[in-house]
Amino acid sequence: MKLAAFQSGLAAALLDQDAKLALASQPAFAVYRNTVMKGCLYALEANYPSVARLVGSDWFRAAAAIYVTTRPPRDGRMLNYGADFPDFLAGFEPAGDLPYLPGVARLDQAWTQAHVAADADPIDGAWLAALSPEALGNVRIAPHPAARWQWFADAPIYTIWQRNRSASDNADEIAWLGEGALLTRPQDAVIWREASLADCAFLDACAEGMPLADAAVAAVTAQADADIADLLFGLLRAGALIVAPSTESTS
Known part of the structure; x- marks a missing residue:
């Protein structure tokens, strides 16, 4: 496997439980996957503190986890992460009662x-x-x-x-x-x-x-x-x- 393809597969596997990358099947890989997920959740919670306080940490992190799996970071500056999170919430069915x-x-x-x-x-x-x-x-x-x-x-x-x-x-x-x-x-x-x-x-x-x-x-x-x-x-x-x-x- 070429390096670029491996790097792309590794990045995808960090947020995809069903990834086919062989390395992802290793038990230790779950540690890295959890670390990446937590980092993304913490970043979103830090970037949207009013939302998190309004709905509670558990609700926020459950919603954020869905967001993270479909919209992984594309920029190492996590301060910018979640640019379309407001649009995500607008279409998020469980938030329908919170217009x-x-x-x-x-x-x-x-x-x-x-x-x-x-x-x-x-x-x-x-x-x-x-x-x-x-x-x-x-x-x-x-x-x-x-x-x-x-x-x-x-x-x-x-x-x-x-x-x-x-x-x-x-x-x-x-x-x-x-x-x-x-x-x-x-x-x-x-x-x-x-x-x-x-x-x-x-x-x-x-x-x-x-x-x-x-x-x-x-x-x-x-x-x-x-x-x-x-x-x-x-x-x-x-x-x-x-x-x-x-x-x-x-x-």
């Missing part, structure tokens, strides 16, 4: 993405305040590289997620309304807060390269009662905005 679970998983994933994203200097509010009204409307700002945001129209995903992410003992009843989430990392630590529909529409527009005036229109179109001044202040305070590269290069 909010994929959304919670997506926010866990957003935390990891924010954690490893590139650094950048957030916009200083004083810089915006110094612009003329015309320049302010035409300026292009962009989401911080670490900013992650999402609107969940059908469920209070952010509240469910943040209570489990922070291991909160808050037992107050959750209002079953749509809500959004914004995660950022302006400095060393990931921070998060609830996001309005207008926040998400504004950030979407900025990500598409729209000037600030058009992004404001998009926010108000999405949410008619949005206060653009408050919205902008909140995003600046969260460190969620940077000067768009093209704007920065011409200033």
